[in-house]
Amino acid sequence: MSKKKNIFQRLGESPVWKSIFRSGVPRTRRQRMMSVLNSVFLHLHPVRLPRHAVKLKFTWCMGGLTFFLYLVLTITGILLMFYYRPTVEYAYTDIIDLREQVPLGIMREIHRWGAHAMVITVWLHMFRVFMTGSYKPPREFNWVVGVILLFLTLLLSFTGYLLPWDQLAIWAVTVGTNMARATPFLGHEGPGAALLSLGDINFVHAASDIRFALLGGRFVGESALLRFYVLHCIGLPFIIMIFMAVHFWRVRKDGGISGPT
Amino acid sequence: MVELKHFINGISHPTVILTVILFIYPFIFPPTNWFEKWNKRLKFDFFWTKKGLITVYTFFIGFMIIGVQDENAKHILLKPDNVPIVGLLFLVHFFLWLSMNQGMKNDKLIDAGEKPNEYHDPKDKVLVWPDLVYIELIALVLLMAFLLVWSIGLEAPLEQPANPTNSPNPAKAPWYFLGLQEMLVYFDPWLAGVVFPTLMIIGLMAIPYIDINREVSGFYSFKHRRIAASIFIFGWLWLWINLIMVGTFLRGPNWNFFGPFEYWDLHKLEVLTNINLSDLIYIKLLGVGLPENILLREIFGFIVFFGYFLIMPPLLAKTVFKKLHQSMGNFKYGVFIFLVLSMVALPIKMYLRWIFNLKYIIAIPEFFLNI
Numbered sequence: 073m074s075k076k077k078n079i080f081q082r083l084g085e086s087p088v089w090k091s092i093f094r095s096g097v098p099r100t101r102r103q104r105m106m107s108v109l110n111s112v113f114l115h116l117h118p119v120r121l122p123r124h125a126v127k128l129k130f131t132w133c134m135g136g137l138t139f140f141l142y143l144v145l146t147i148t149g150i151l152l153m154f155y156y157r158p159t160v161e162y163a164y165t166d167i168i169d170l171r172e173q174v175p176l177g178i179m180r181e182i183h184r185w186g187a188h189a190m191v192i193t194v195w196l197h198m199f200r201v202f203m204t205g206s207y208k209p210p211r212e213f214n215w216v217v218g219v220i221l222l223f224l225t226l227l228l229s230f231t232g233y234l235l236p237w238d239q240l241a242i243w244a245v246t247v248g249t250n251m252a253r254a255t256p257f258l259g260h261e262g263p264g265a266a267l268l269s270l271g272d273i274n275f276v277h278a279a280s281d282i283r284f285a286l287l288g289g290r291f292v293g294e295s296a297l298l299r300f301y302v303l304h305c306i307g308l309p310f311i312i313m314i315f316m317a318v319h320f321w322r323v324r325k326d327g328g329i330s331g332p333t
Numbered sequence: 334m335v336e337l338k339h340f341i342n343g344i345s346h347p348t349v350i351l352t353v354i355l356f357i358y359p360f361i362f363p364p365t366n367w368f369e370k371w372n373k374r375l376k377f378d379f380f381w382t383k384k385g386l387i388t389v390y391t392f393f394i395g396f397m398i399i400g401v402q403d404e405n406a407k408h409i410l411l412k413p414d415n416v417p418i419v420g421l422l423f424l425v426h427f428f429l430w431l432s433m434n435q436g437m438k439n440d441k442l443i444d445a446g447e448k449p450n451e452y453h454d455p456k457d458k459v460l461v462w463p464d465l466v467y468i469e470l471i472a473l474v475l476l477m478a479f480l481l482v483w484s485i486g487l488e489a490p491l492e493q494p495a496n497p498t499n500s501p502n503p504a505k506a507p508w509y510f511l512g513l514q515e516m517l518v519y520f521d522p523w524l525a526g527v528v529f530p531t532l533m534i535i536g537l538m539a540i541p542y543i544d545i546n547r548e549v550s551g552f553y554s555f556k557h558r559r560i561a562a563s564i565f566i567f568g569w570l571w572l573w574i575n576l577i578m579v580g581t582f583l584r585g586p587n588w589n590f591f592g593p594f595e596y597w598d599l600h601k602l603e604v605l606t607n608i609n610l611s612d613l614i615y616i617k618l619l620g621v622g623l624p625e626n627i628l629l630r631e632i633f634g635f636i637v638f639f640g641y642f643l644i645m646p647p648l649l650a651k652t653v654f655k656k657l658h659q660s661m662g663n664f665k666y667g668v669f670i671f672l673v674l675s676m677v678a679l680p681i682k683m684y685l686r687w688i689f690n691l692k693y694i695i696a697i698p699e700f701f702l703n704i
C-alpha cells in the first residue's frame with residue numbers, strides 16, 4: 073500500500089466512476105465478466121465465448137461491421153438532415169452547399185460511400201453465414217430475419233439515391249420504379265391488371281397502381297422526393313432497427329455464434 | 334497491346350464469358366463425385382491455395398493497370414459510383430477464397446476422422462472482455478479510417494440538376510440493382526423486376542428449411558455439403574454478382590454491349606431480329622400464318638412452359654436427383670426444384686436468345702403476359 077496510486081487508478085476508484093461502471097475497472101476475471109453483464113451495450117454479447125468465435129477468420133466480423141456502418145450512416149445522416157430540404161426547389165442546391173459551404177464537408181461522402189460499403193458487407197456477411205452452414209437449425213429463423221435485413225438495406229440505399237435530386241438520382245429511380253408498373257395485378261402494365269375491372273372501369277391504371285403509391289404521382293417528382301425522404305430518414309431506419317434488435321437477440325437465444333459440435 | 338485489348342473486348346461479351354463460366358463452374362465447385370474427380374485431376378483446387386489467391390489477384394491487378402491506362406476503360410472503372418464495384422470484385426474473390434481455403438482444410442480433417450479446425454474444447458472459453466471487444470474496437474477504428482480516406486480522396490458524384498425531360502443514355506439503376514436491369518434484356522419487367530426478385534427473397538428465406546443436411550454447421554466446409562454450396566455459389570456469385578458486373582462495366586448507351594476497352598458509341602447499332610416462339614413455329618417452320626385464337630397461337634409456348642415446371646421435376650426426381658428426392662420427401666423437393674428451375678431459367682433464356690434470337694416463349698401482349 074506504500075506505492076502511490078496513479079491518476080487512472082484513483083479515477084477508477086472514485087465514486088463517480090463506480091456509479092457509472094458498477095464493477096470498477098475490469099482487472100480481475102470476475103470484474104471483466106461483470107463489466108459485460110452490467111453494460112446495456114456490451115451485454116449484447118455473452119460473457120464467455122468459444123475460442124473459434126472470436127477469430128477473425130471465422131466471422132470476418134462482417135455482421136459487426138455492417139452494424140457499425142449502420143451506426144455511422146445514422147450519425148452522418150442526422151448531420152446531413154440539418155442542411156438538406158427535400159423539395160424540388162432546394163434539394164439540389166442544398167447538396168451543393170453541403171459540398172461548398174459547410175466546413176469539413178465530407179459528411180455526404182462518408183454517408184454515400186458508407187452506404188455502398190454497407191451493401192457489400194451485408195452480402196459478405198450473408199455469404200459467410202452460408203459458407204459456415206450457420207443457418208441450420210436452430211438458426212433458421214434468424215437467417216430469415218437476415219434476408220429481411222438485406223432487403224431493407226437495399227431499400228434504404230435505393231431511397232437515399234434519389235435525394236440529391238440530380239440526373240443520376242432521378243433517372244436511376246425512374247428506371248428502378250418503372251419495373252413496378254409491371255407488377256402482376258397491381259401495376260397498370262402488369263399481367264392480370266386488366267382483370268381487375270368492372271365493365272369499362274379499370275381499377276388499376278396509371279394513377280392508381282402500385283407505382284403511383286410508391287411515387288405519389290405518375291412521375292418521379294415532388295411527392296416522390298418527399299416520400300423517399302420520409303422513408304429513407306424515418307420509416308425504413310425505424311423498421312430496420314426493429315429487425316436488427318430481433319436479429320441480435322436471436323443470435324444469443326439460438327445458442328450464440330454457431331460452431332462445430 | 335491493341336490485339337490484347339481486342340481479345341479482352343471479345344471475350345468479355347456475355348455469350349463468351351457466361352459460356353466459359355457455365356462450363357467450368359461445376360469443375361471448380363464440384364456438385365458430384367464425378368466432377369470432383371475432375372476437379373482434382375485438373376488441379377482446380379489450386380485456386381484455394383495461397384498461390385492461387387496470388388495468381389488471381391495478379392491477374393486482377395494486371396487488368397486494372399492496363400485498364401487505367403486506356404481512356405475508355407479508365408472512364409468506366411474510375412467513375413466514382415463504380416469504385417465500390419471494383420472493390421467488390423476484389424473483396425468477393427478474397428472472401429470466396431478465404432471460405433474455400435478453410436473449407437478445404439476442414440474437408441481433409443473430416444475425411445481423416447478428425448474435428449474441423451474451428452473445434453475447441455467446449456470448456457476452454459475466452460472472455461468477451463477483453464478478447465472480443467478489442468477486436469471489435471480495432472475493426473471499428475480501421476473501418477472509420479478506411480471510410481475517411483475514401484471520403485477525402487473521392488468526391489461523391491453530383492451530376493446536373495434533375496431534368497425529367499432529358500433522359501441520359503444509358504439510364505442505369507443503382508449498381509446493386511443492375512443485375513435486375515440486366516435481366517430486362519431477356520425478360521419483361523414483370524418477371525425481371527418483380528417476379529424474380531420476389532423469388533430471390535423467398536428462395537433465400539427457404540434455404541434453411543429445404544437444406545436437410547443438418548450436421549455440417551458451424552464450420553467452413555465445401556465437400557460435405559457440396560450440393561447446397563454449389564447451388565448457392567452459382568446463384569449468388571455467378572448470377573447475381575456477375576450480372577451486376579456486366580450491367581455496370583459492359584453496358585453502354587441503349588444498353589448495348591461494350592467491351593471494357595471499347596468507346597461508348599451512341600450510334601452503335603445492334604440489329605434486333607428477335608422473334609417469338611409462335612412466329613418461329615407457325616411462320617418459319619410450318620409456313621402458315623399465326624392463328625387468331627390466342628390459346629392456339631401460344632400453345633407451343635404453354636407446352637414448353639408447363640413441361641419445364643411440371644414434367645421436369647418428376648423426371649429429375651427419377652434420375653439425377655433420385656437420392657435427394659428420397660431423402661427430402663415430396664414437398665421439400667417440390668419447393669427446392671421449383672426454385673432451382675426458376676433460377677436456371679435465366680441462363681436458359683439467355684441461350685435461347687443468343688442462339689435462336691428467341692424473344693418470348695409465351696407472348697400474349699394483349700394481357701402483358703410475355704415470358
Ligand code: HEM
Binds near residue numbers: 133138215217222323
Ligand atoms: C443489416 C444487416 C445485418 C446485420 C447488422 C447483421 C448483424 C449480425 C451480427 C453482428 C451477427 C453476429 C455474428 C457475425 O458477426 O457474423 C450476425 C449473425 C447472423 N446473421 Fe446477421 N446481420 C445482418 C444481415 C444478415 C443477413 C442478410 C443474413 C442472411 C441472409 C444474416 C444471417 C445471420 C445468421 C444466420 C447469424 C447467426 C450466425 C452464427 O450463429 O454463426 N444476417 N448478424
